Each structure stands twice: as structure tokens, then as C-alpha cells.
Amino acid sequence: MKATVPITAASLKKACAQCNLLELCLPFGMTDTELDRLDELISARRKIKRQQPLYRTGSPFEAIYAIRTGSFKTDVLLEDGREQVTGFQMTGEILGLDGISNEIHSCNAIALEDSEVCVIVYAKLEELAREVEGLQHQFHKVMSREIVRDHGVMMLLGSMRAEERLAAFLLNMSQRFTARGFSPAEFHLRMTREEIGSYLGLKLETVSRAFSRFQEEGLVIVQQKYIRIINGEGLKKLIQHQAAR
Amino acid sequence: MKATVPITAASLKKACAQCNLLELCLPFGMTDTELDRLDELISARRKIKRQQPLYRTGSPFEAIYAIRTGSFKTDVLLEDGREQVTGFQMTGEILGLDGISNEIHSCNAIALEDSEVCVIVYAKLEELAREVEGLQHQFHKVMSREIVRDHGVMMLLGSMRAEERLAAFLLNMSQRFTARGFSPAEFHLRMTREEIGSYLGLKLETVSRAFSRFQEEGLVIVQQKYIRIINGEGLKKLIQHQAAR
DNA sequence: CGTATCCTTGATTCGCTTCAACATTAGTGG
DNA sequence: CCACTAATGTTGAAGCGAATCAAGGATACG
Numbered sequence: 001m002k003a004t005v006p007i008t009a010a011s012l013k014k015a016c017a018q019c020n021l022l023e024l025c026l027p028f029g030m031t032d033t034e035l036d037r038l039d040e041l042i043s044a045r046r047k048i049k050r051q052q053p054l055y056r057t058g059s060p061f062e063a064i065y066a067i068r069t070g071s072f073k074t075d076v077l078l079e080d081g082r083e084q085v086t087g088f089q090m091t092g093e094i095l096g097l098d099g100i101s102n103e104i105h106s107c108n109a110i111a112l113e114d115s116e117v118c119v120i121v122y123a124k125l126e127e128l129a130r131e132v133e134g135l136q137h138q139f140h141k142v143m144s145r146e147i148v149r150d151h152g153v154m155m156l157l158g159s160m161r162a163e164e165r166l167a168a169f170l171l172n173m174s175q176r177f178t179a180r181g182f183s184p185a186e187f188h189l190r191m192t193r194e195e196i197g198s199y200l201g202l203k204l205e206t207v208s209r210a211f212s213r214f215q216e217e218g219l220v221i222v223q224q225k226y227i228r229i230i231n232g233e234g235l236k237k238l239i240q241h242q243a244a245r
Numbered sequence: 246m247k248a249t250v251p252i253t254a255a256s257l258k259k260a261c262a263q264c265n266l267l268e269l270c271l272p273f274g275m276t277d278t279e280l281d282r283l284d285e286l287i288s289a290r291r292k293i294k295r296q297q298p299l300y301r302t303g304s305p306f307e308a309i310y311a312i313r314t315g316s317f318k319t320d321v322l323l324e325d326g327r328e329q330v331t332g333f334q335m336t337g338e339i340l341g342l343d344g345i346s347n348e349i350h351s352c353n354a355i356a357l358e359d360s361e362v363c364v365i366v367y368a369k370l371e372e373l374a375r376e377v378e379g380l381q382h383q384f385h386k387v388m389s390r391e392i393v394r395d396h397g398v399m400m401l402l403g404s405m406r407a408e409e410r411l412a413a414f415l416l417n418m419s420q421r422f423t424a425r426g427f428s429p430a431e432f433h434l435r436m437t438r439e440e441i442g443s444y445l446g447l448k449l450e451t452v453s454r455a456f457s458r459f460q461e462e463g464l465v466i467v468q469q470k471y472i473r474i475i476n477g478e479g480l481k482k483l484i485q486h487q488a489a490r
Numbered sequence: 491c492g493t494a495t496c497c498t499t500g501a502t503t504c505g506c507t508t509c510a511a512c513a514t515t516a517g518t519g520g
Numbered sequence: 521c522c523a524c525t526a527a528t529g530t531t532g533a534a535g536c537g538a539a540t541c542a543a544g545g546a547t548a549c550g
Binding site: 192194224 | 529
Binding site: 074076078079080082083084085086097098099100101102106107126129130131133136137140141143144145146147148150151152153154155157158159198199200201240 | 319321323324325327328329330331342343344345346347351352371374375376378381382385386388389390391392393395396397398399400402403404443444445446485
């Protein structure tokens with residue numbers, strides 16, 4: 001089932017060093033000499049079709065993944081079928097960190113579009129991290145960043161109202177598209193209203209209504225998954241100045 | 246301001262190895278020979294008075310902390326004064342991981358009672374983790390566990406109703422008290438209704454009402470901060486079988 | 491012992507969900 | 521290529537759960 005593509009030494013030589021995602025990914029901040037050793041790490045690439053899982057809750061953990069192309073969502077399911085989307089991941093971001101704690105994955109990672117990841121065998125990563133200080137440090141930063149991000153989502157879910165949540169979501173997407181060299185103001189969402197809603201703790205209808213409201217107020221132009229931000233400052237004000245609930 | 250107590254080699258010799266929190270804390274799972282090296286790590290202890298911060302949002306990151314006695318909350322503040330409690334921490338648990346990503350703390354850590362922590366200078370931890378495989382691995386597990394925990398909180402905030410959230414909170418507290426050798430059914434909460442509410446994304450009145458309801462239904466006995474769980478299974482069923490919203 | 495903090499309970503309001511109908515887009519096969 | 525169907529998105533009306541507003545009571549602390 002797993003369509004892993006083993007990589008010859010030649011084909012991947014300096015794969016990381018040449019990758020244009022360098023600044024977003026694990027190797028960020030490493031010296032050139034350190035980077036040279038990094039290619040030991042990427043054992044394979046793997047293509048995932050839209051809607052297919054990269055890994056599932058309960059499946060054994062053996063690697064983390066760096067997204068080369070495409071995007072993913074991670075979610076947690078409750079026995080009664082309720083789904084909570086815990087995050088959306090874009091190119092250069094790392095998936096699978098949840099698996100380290102129990103050697104079992106604790107969420108599902110599903111491709112939102114046809115995607116490709118670099119497979120980083122975890123045992124190798126730990127080994128190399130013991131030798132390469134820059135890698136160790138960067139890996140810790142990546143994990144810590146995930147923790148900080150999660151705290152931001154808690155803030156969002158715990159103390160913001162629907163429109164604030166959606167505004168925060170749009171600004172976050174915009175910022176991440178920008179970091180990847182795309183327009184800050186114009187982008188295509190890869191997830192459905194239902195998935196956005198699950199992530200934001202809202203029903204899909206509420207998400208749809210909030211989009212419509214933003215459009216009425218001239219903050220954005222929305223056409224299905226296509227988003228154009230007209231007044232980013234307006235969105236920011238929405239988050240800050242709304243009355244506490 | 247910082248009441249750090251430097252520790253002589255003699256006084257702390259094998260401090261970790263002898264600590265009864267071993268199994269909950271960073272050293273868990275390390276071999277005896279590995280444990281012998283661990284005392285290099287704990288540079289000092291620090292006492293924190295009730296309501297006082299261990300660190301604050303924006304303060305420079307230089308260490309993580311293992312709780313020896315007492316308990317803490319971590320929270321994030323919005324400009325407009327809204328507070329989101331992101332977690333409650335008990336003995337043996339690690340604080341400060343949020344600071345690694347930017348070398349700046351991204352939340353406040355406040356003592357819920359007079360407490361004491363072991364100060365683990367981060368630079369030393371990284372150094373030792375490169376030499377001691379067991380420490381490296383355990384540290385990664387601790388970070389990963391925090392990520393998994395955060396996903397659980399997202400689930401709670403994003404797709405559970407008030408009473409489910411409180412039930413999940415009580416069961417979680419019970420489980421953590423049990424792990425520390427206390428009664429699973431009877432304990433003293435260290436935080437206020439408002440703090441519980443902030444953590445659960447609810448107002449304090451809602452928390453109070455949910456407590457009262459649980460008591461009416463014979464699930465728990467509540468006297469202010471004293472909690473006695475009468476029907477733990479009932480609480481579990483509340484979480485699972487409630488209608489999806 | 492007095493006072494500030496914390497907690498409980500009731501009445502009312504409001505924001506989001508639910509239910510429902512319809513519109514639009516994407517995907518599929520003849 | 522178009523017809524058909526499923527998936528996704530929008531909008532309206534009604535209901536409900538938690539917030540808000542308000543008052544009183546219990547507890548802890550100096």
C-alpha cells in the first residue's frame with residue numbers, strides 16, 4: 001500500500017541543501033557543513049493521493065514527514081464519530097511528531113490534495129541529532145513551535161467568537177502562503193467548510209455565514225475556496241477589539 | 246527577584262535518581278548508568294510563592310523546569326485582557342517547553358500554590374542529550390506528549406459541550422492524582438472555577454452549574470475545591486454518549 | 491472578626507446550532 | 521461533450537445551550 005520510493009545516493013545528493021523549502025523545514029539554520037550530513041536522513045519520498053492517509057491513529061510510529069508538495073490535515077476522532085481537525089499543514093512543515101510519545105500515532109494525517117513527503121526515519125533522526133548540534137536544536141524548535149501553535153488554537157477555541165476565529169484563520173493562512181512566496185491577499189483554500197469548521201470549533205453553516213458577512217463588510221472576496229483579502233487590517237481589528245465574551 | 250538556590254554537588258548528588266517523581270519526570274526510562282550523569286543537569290532549585298510567576302510571556306528563555314512540589318497553570322493573554330489557560334501542571338511535569346521555539350516564553354506560568362521546581366538549563370540539557378541517548382529520547386517523548394495533550398484539549402474545546410468538558414477535566418485530574426499515588430476518587434482542586442472555566446472555554450458560572458448538576462445526578466460530591474468522584478463510569482459515559490452537536 | 495475572594499443560583503439574552511431547502515461545483519460515465 | 525449525480529456551499533427560520541446580568545452566600549485570609 002505504501003508507495004515509498006527509495007532514493008539512490010546520487011538522486012538525492014544534497015536534496016535538502018537544494019530544496020527551496022529549506023527555510024521552512026527541519027534543516028533551517030544549519031551550517032553548510034551540517035547540511036552536508038543531512039541527506040543521510042531522508043530515506044525515501046512518498047506520494048499520497050488526495051483524501052488518502054499518510055498515517056492513521058493507532059498505526060506504529062517509525063518516521064516523521066516533511067511535506068514537499070501539497071497539504072494535509074490532521075484530525076482526532078471520538079468514538080461517537082465526532083471529528084476534531086487539529087491542524088492544517090503546508091509545504092515545509094513537519095508531520096508525525098504526535099507519534100513519538102507512545103510510538104503510536106495519535107491522530108490521522110490526511111492529504112488535502114495529491115502530495116509528496118520526505119520520509120525521515122525517526123531512529124536515524126535521533127542518531128544524527130546526537131552528532132549534529134544544529135539539527136538537534138532545530139528539531140527541538142520545530143516541536144516547540146508546534147506546542148506554541150497549539151496554544152494559539154486553544155486561545156482561539158476557548159475565548160474567541162465565530163467571526164474572530166475565522167478572521168484569525170484567514171490571517172494565519174495568508175501569513176503562511178506569504179512565507180512560501182505566494183500572494184498574501186489571494187489564495188485557494190484546500191479544505192472544505194466542514195473541515196474549517198471542525199478546526200475552528202464551528203459548524204460548517206456558521207463558517208459559511210461568517211464568510212458571507214466578511215464579504216458584505218468588504219473585508220474579503222469569497223468564491224467558494226478562492227479567497228481574496230481586501231482589508232487585512234479590518235480582519236486584525238476584528239480579533240483584537242471584539243468584546244470579550 | 247529570582248529566589249534560585251544554587252546546589253552543591255554533595256547536596257544534590259543523585260538528586261534525580263533518588264527523587265520519587267522519577268517515573269513522571271524527564272529521567273523516566275533511563276538506565277542507571279545514564280541516571281548517574283543526570284545530576285549535572287539540575288543546576289538549582291527555585292521556590293515560587295502562590296500566585297507568583299515562574300516565567301512570563303516575553304521573558305527570555307534559558308531553562309525548562311521540573312515541578313518538585315506544588316502545581317502551576319500556564320496561560321496566554323490577549324491584548325483586550327482575555328485569558329486562556331492552556332494547562333495545569335502537577336509534580337513531575339515539565340514547564341517551559343514553549344520557550345524553545347523563539348528563545349522567548351510565549352505564555353505565563355503561575356504557581357497555584359507555594360511550589361518548588363528543578364531548574365534545567367536548556368543549553369546543558371541539549372549538551373547532555375547529545376551524549377546520553379536515554380535522555381534525548383525521553384526529552385523528545387515529553388515534548389511529543391505535550392503535543393498530544395494539546396490535541397486532546399482542542400478536541401475538548403472544539404467539539405464537546407459544557408458538561409462533557411468538565412467530566413473530561415475531572416477524569417483527567419483523577420488519573421493524574423492516581424499516577425502520583427493519591428486517591429483516584431477524592432482530591433482537592435488547586436484552581437478556581439474561573440481558571441477551570443478559562444481552560445475549558447466556559448464561564449465560571451457554567452462550570453459551577455455543571456458541578457451542581459453532576460452532584461444532583463450523584464456523579465460527584467462537590468464542596469468548593471474538594472471533589473469526590475462517586476460514579477466515574479457515569480462521567481465516562483457522559484463524554485462518549487452525548488449527542489454530537 | 492471583618493473583608494475580599496470565590497462560589498452558587500436564578501432570570502434573561504444572545505450566538506451558534508439545528509433543520510431545511512436550494513444553488514453551485516466537481517466528478518463520472520455514456 | 522453533455523447528462524447525471526454526488527459533494528460542497530449558501531441562506532433562512534426556529535430552537536437551544538451557554539453567556540450575561542444580578543443577587544446572595546460561603547470561605548479563606550489578614
